[in-house]
Amino acid sequence: MLTCETYHMPTSLKEALTLWTAAPDGSRLISGGTDILPWAREGRAGDVHLPELIDVTRIPELSGHQIINARVHLGANTVYQDFLTEGTLRRSLPCMPYCAIWFADDQIREQATLVGNLVNASPVADGTPPVVALNGEIELARLEDGEIVRRVVPVIDFIEGPGKTRIADNEIATKVILDAVNGYGGSFQKVGLRRSLVISVACCAALVKTDRDGRVFENVRVALGGVGPRPIRLAEVEAKLQGARISRKLITQVAELAADTVASRSRQEYRREVVVNFVRAALEEALGNQPDVTISFQDEKVMTDA
Amino acid sequence: MPKLKLEMEVNGRKVSRETEPYKRLLDFLRDDLNLTGTKEGCGAGECGTCSVFVDGKLVKSCLMPAAKAAGATVETIEGMAKPGDLTPVQKAFHKTGASQCGYCIPGMVMAATSALRENPGAGIEEIKERLGGNICRCTGYTKIFEAVEIARDVIAGDLPETVLEEDAVQDTYIGANVRRLDAPSKVSGRLKYAADMKMHDMLQMQVLRSPHPHARIVSIDTCAAEAMEGVACVITSDDVPGKDGYGVFVHDQPTMATGKVRYVGEAVAAVAAEDLVTARRALAAIKVEYEELPGLFTPQDALKPGAPVIHDYAQDNLVKHIPVRKGDVAAGFEEADLILEDDFSTQQVEHAYLEPEAGIAYVDPDDVVVVISPSQNITHHRHMLAEIIDKPINKVRFIMSPVGGGFGGKEDMIYQGMLAIGAMKTHRPIQLNFTREESIIASAKRHPSKVHYKMGLTNAGRITAIEFSMLSDGGAYGMSSEGVMRKAAILSCGPYEVHNLKVDTTAVYTNNTPSGAFRTFGGMQAQFATESMMDMAAEALNMDPFEIRRVNMMKIGSRTHTQQELTTASLGRVMDAAQEASRWETGAPNVRGPLRGDLNGPDTRQPCTLGARFQGDGLDGGDKGKKENVA
Numbered sequence: 037m038l039t040c041e042t043y044h045m046p047t048s049l050k051e052a053l054t055l056w057t058a059a060p061d062g063s064r065l066i067s068g069g070t071d072i073l074p075w076a077r078e079g080r081a082g083d084v085h086l087p088e089l090i091d092v093t094r095i096p097e098l099s100g101h102q103i104i105n106a107r108v109h110l111g112a113n114t115v116y117q118d119f120l121t122e123g124t125l126r127r128s129l130p131c132m133p134y135c136a137i138w139f140a141d142d143q144i145r146e147q148a149t150l151v152g153n154l155v156n157a158s159p160v161a162d163g164t165p166p167v168v169a170l171n172g173e174i175e176l177a178r179l180e181d182g183e184i185v186r187r188v189v190p191v192i193d194f195i196e197g198p199g200k201t202r203i204a205d206n207e208i209a210t211k212v213i214l215d216a217v218n219g220y221g222g223s224f225q226k227v228g229l230r231r232s233l234v235i236s237v238a239c240c241a242a243l244v245k246t247d248r249d250g251r252v253f254e255n256v257r258v259a260l261g262g263v264g265p266r267p268i269r270l271a272e273v274e275a276k277l278q279g280a281r282i283s284r285k286l287i288t289q290v291a292e293l294a295a296d297t298v299a300s301r302s303r304q305e306y307r308r309e310v311v312v313n314f315v316r317a318a319l320e321e322a323l324g325n326q327p328d329v330t331i332s333f334q335d336e337k338v339m340t341d342a
Numbered sequence: 343m344p345k346l347k348l349e350m351e352v353n354g355r356k357v358s359r360e361t362e363p364y365k366r367l368l369d370f371l372r373d374d375l376n377l378t379g380t381k382e383g384c385g386a387g388e389c390g391t392c393s394v395f396v397d398g399k400l401v402k403s404c405l406m407p408a409a410k411a412a413g414a415t416v417e418t419i420e421g422m423a424k425p426g427d428l429t430p431v432q433k434a435f436h437k438t439g440a441s442q443c444g445y446c447i448p449g450m451v452m453a454a455t456s457a458l459r460e461n462p463g464a465g466i467e468e469i470k471e472r473l474g475g476n477i478c479r480c481t482g483y484t485k486i487f488e489a490v491e492i493a494r495d496v497i498a499g500d501l502p503e504t505v506l507e508e509d510a511v512q513d514t515y516i517g518a519n520v521r522r523l524d525a526p527s528k529v530s531g532r533l534k535y536a537a538d539m540k541m542h543d544m545l546q547m548q549v550l551r552s553p554h555p556h557a558r559i560v561s562i563d564t565c566a567a568e569a570m571e572g573v574a575c576v577i578t579s580d581d582v583p584g585k586d587g588y589g590v591f592v593h594d595q596p597t598m599a600t601g602k603v604r605y606v607g608e609a610v611a612a613v614a615a616e617d618l619v620t621a622r623r624a625l626a627a628i629k630v631e632y633e634e635l636p637g638l639f640t641p642q643d644a645l646k647p648g649a650p651v652i653h654d655y656a657q658d659n660l661v662k663h664i665p666v667r668k669g670d671v672a673a674g675f676e677e678a679d680l681i682l683e684d685d686f687s688t689q690q691v692e693h694a695y696l697e698p699e700a701g702i703a704y705v706d707p708d709d710v711v712v713v714i715s716p717s718q719n720i721t722h723h724r725h726m727l728a729e730i731i732d733k734p735i736n737k738v739r740f741i742m743s744p745v746g747g748g749f750g751g752k753e754d755m756i757y758q759g760m761l762a763i764g765a766m767k768t769h770r771p772i773q774l775n776f777t778r779e780e781s782i783i784a785s786a787k788r789h790p791s792k793v794h795y796k797m798g799l800t801n802a803g804r805i806t807a808i809e810f811s812m813l814s815d816g817g818a819y820g821m822s823s824e825g826v827m828r829k830a831a832i833l834s835c836g837p838y839e840v841h842n843l844k845v846d847t848t849a850v851y852t853n854n855t856p857s858g859a860f861r862t863f864g865g866m867q868a869q870f871a872t873e874s875m876m877d878m879a880a881e882a883l884n885m886d887p888f889e890i891r892r893v894n895m896m897k898i899g900s901r902t903h904t905q906q907e908l909t910t911a912s913l914g915r916v917m918d919a920a921q922e923a924s925r926w927e928t929g930a931p932n933v934r935g936p937l938r939g940d941l942n943g944p945d946t947r948q949p950c951t952l953g954a955r956f957q958g959d960g961l962d963g964g965d966k967g968k969k970e971n972v973a
Contacts, residue, residue, distance in 0.1 A: 037364075037618075037619070037622065038364060039362075039364040039619060040363055040364045041343050041344070041363070042343075042344060042363055043346055043363040043364065043407060043409045045409055045410075045412070066407070068405075069405055069406060069407055069410070070387060070402075070405045073366065073385075073386070073387070073404065073405050073407075074385075074386040074387060074405070077385065077386060077777070077779060078777060078779035078780065078783075079779055083622055083623075083626070089363075089364075089407070091407070091409065091410065093410065117399075120955070133953075133956070134953065137471075137952045137953045137955075137956075138952055140387075140475070141390075141474045141475025142400065142453075142456070142460075142471075142472050142474070142475060143387075143390070143393060143400050143401050143402050143453075143456075143475045144387055144401075144402060144405065144475065146399045146400065146401050147401055147402075147405060147406060231471075231474055231950055231952055232471075232474030232475055233387070233388055233474070233475060
């Protein structure tokens with residue numbers, strides 16, 4: 037069980053950073069709390085006693101979202117359910133609702149934050165591939181001479197390996213900044229043992245923008261999770277599709293490229309097969325989800341927008 | 343540790359309490375506010391028995407530090423309806439029989455309420471998705487989903503409220519929808535399971551468990567634990583006053599490990615303390631020195647000559663061997679046109695009842711030792727405990743608390759002895775609530791089994807002889823193994839008339855988690871083998887699977903494998919009904935006719951998808967009046 041001496045609920049970022057800087061060794065920041073509580077149980081960390089827990093969810097500066105220069109600035113307190121319930125986020129981040137619907141369950145999504153998911157840096161975190169596909173950056177804040185200093189790190193670089201990130205001991209993650217890609221079709225593929233409350237064996241996020249006639253790929257982004265220690269963006273797949281005439285054959289061909297990205301230490305053969313199918317399925321689903329465009333496959337007569 | 347002052351509104355009332363800073367909302371509701379309708383099934387967000395509304399949003403209170411609810415509006419199951427009344431959702435759960443053991447039901451009612459609050463017009467797929475975070479082990483969910491749909495339609499006015507009332511029963515109760523008497527207390531969260539009960543001055547017990555599968559206990563040093571402030575007693579097998587040993591058939595299991603441990607998770611010592619945290623810290627202060635012994639991890643190894651011996655009384659590691667003989671097997675195989683031979687194995691299975699083991703013991707003023715627990719076998723437990731604590735039977739009392747799911751897994755007296763001894767040592771009530779992890783590691787499992795099968799048949803599909811040999815992993819203790827082997831043997835060759843059979847079922851000791859009772863009690867493992875053989879025989883003989891079973895089925899006048907003459911038999915009618923209901927397409931098992939596709943046929947399960955709530959709504963379209971929380 038998790039116990040602590042003191043539970044802080046700071047109401048400003050400065051207060052939180054001051055507490056965090058002064059906190060005794062072993063103290064932890066807590067956001068949604070949906071990872072730290074199951075962690076402190078038998079079979080994982082066992083009973084854990086922490087000096088201080090500093091809860092960041094009552095800090096107004098970390099709440100809400102804004103769109104600035106075609107970038108969505110998501111406060112650190114944004115929870116997964118927001119990607120399902122908030123129209124702005126659904127339209128601007130079209131792969132996030134598909135990720136969210138597969139993430140844990142409705143109840144955990146009300147508490148679990150995207151930032152918490154990124155900072156935990158699990159190789160199978162559902163949130164990483166869509167964030168990487170959305171060119172996500174994470175904002176980190178610290179105190180220097182009593183003043184708040186912020187820096188921004190691309191998420192693809194921020195996550196260095198299982199549980200390892202570039203966050204410094206004195207920093208708090210305050211924001212995720214993502215491309216606003218209104219008009220794109222989005223998709224998220226995941227395989228696990230059941231529908232709800234399951235950790236991915238592997239997952240894949242895709243974003244697709246075509247020309248108005250649905251004939252040519254204008255922009256494609258594909259990212260994988262669960263197949264290596266760090267998030268993977270499929271640059272080669274994206275480059276091969278960019279500007280290409282849309283066809284089932286091409287999608288099947290480029291999907292094969294994903295197999296060689298698998299660097300997991302376990303279930304390699306299975307993951308190689310899964311990611312190829314995921315990339316194909318994600319591209320097709322993203323094409324189908326693109327608003328107001330009917331896709332015309334070169335090798336197929338008609339496919340209407342669902 | 344400084345206390346945390348928490349103020350919030352709970353079920354419409356303002357509450358203010360000082361509590362420990364690390365409490366989860368679940369602990370605060372249950373321990374500080376006595377709102378025990380919110381249950382703890384796993385403590386890890388997996389099961390949903392603890393679902394509550396915080397500021398209108400359904401959350402899992404085991405994953406929420408109580409501090410996060412400061413200033414919030416909290417609704418629990420107790421606040422859904424006024425006392426004596428039920429909401430339409432609760433009434434619908436009552437109506438459809440959605441509550442069985444009832445332990446998941448408060449959480450299910452909360453999840454159903456949330457689903458209908460979020461989308462009053464939710465379709466069945468969306469309802470399933472929104473209830474995805476809540477697990478039920480009794481119902482198979484069908485009745486629960488049915489209840490949510492009825493409630494939805496009543497709330498929307500599409501169905502009259504009268505559909506929530508009990509159906510009138512005509513001449514017979516068979517086939518009639520009769521409501522469960524205990525359902526209102528379950529759907530409202532009022533029913534008290536053992537972990538929900540509190541007694542004045544009650545201590546909390548925690549158990550130190552073995553990290554080794556097979557080890558000699560060199561020494562146990564409890565001094566540091568006993569010296570800790572807040573610790574009332576530490577007990578080991580030395581504290582057992584009478585003749586130790588329990589088990590459903592053979593009393594081979596000590597209340598706490600004696601001399602050696604035989605599986606990972608076996609109880610070694612127990613602490614009773616003023617509170618749970620103190621008890622857990624005291625466990626960490628107990629020093630046990632082990633000398634590891636070679637272990638046995640497969641039943642095959644247990645039977646090898648020179649194998650390590652797990653129990654002194656069973657030098658051959660045998661728990662039980664049940665033989666059944668009928669007719670002349672050699673002659674039967676001579677008669678056969680076809681002989682099939684194969685091997686079948688089944689795995690260990692956890693019952694995973696939503697209610698982890700829990701209990702309370704106390705000594706009453708007449709020196710009667712009382713144990714309250716969800717035991718599935720209290721009379722036998724009472725007799726065994728009387729011996730263990732050396733009391734006459736009239737000084738031992740067992741009270742069966744509501745069983746939040748058992749499925750056979752609560753037949754074994756794996757903790758009641760420790761509670762009784764603790765209560766006798768302290769003369770204070772003691773409660774022990776297992777964690778989910780502890781329940782899984784310490785309780786019995788379904789027997790993993792291996793069956794070697796030989797079946798002889800005529801070309802007409804008639805079974806002429808069966809040789810059936812099952813070897814089961816009994817684990818470290820006997821528990822229900824003997825009965826499970828007996829039933830596996832009796833049911834071994836299925837509901838088929840077999841004149842020549844040779845059946846052997848054997849359970850052996852290993853250093854795995856003990857195997858015990860689990861629904862079907864050995865029948866499942868045997869039927870898996872027998873029914874697979876029947877299908878394989880049908881394929882080999884190019885017969886329809888129903889047909890081959892009809893050729894062999896027991897009828898009135900048939901003699902069972904154990905020579906009982908049947909005076910009634912209904913298998914023919916059962917198969918007729920199954921054949922019709924399944925729209926069976928005649929043919930051997932490997933035939934693929936127009937209805938026998940493996941995918942997308944009638945009644946086949948659709949691929950796993952999510953996102954029913956996107957349908958008709960769209961990600962880009964209007965939000966159709968859905969609430970928007972943009973900050």
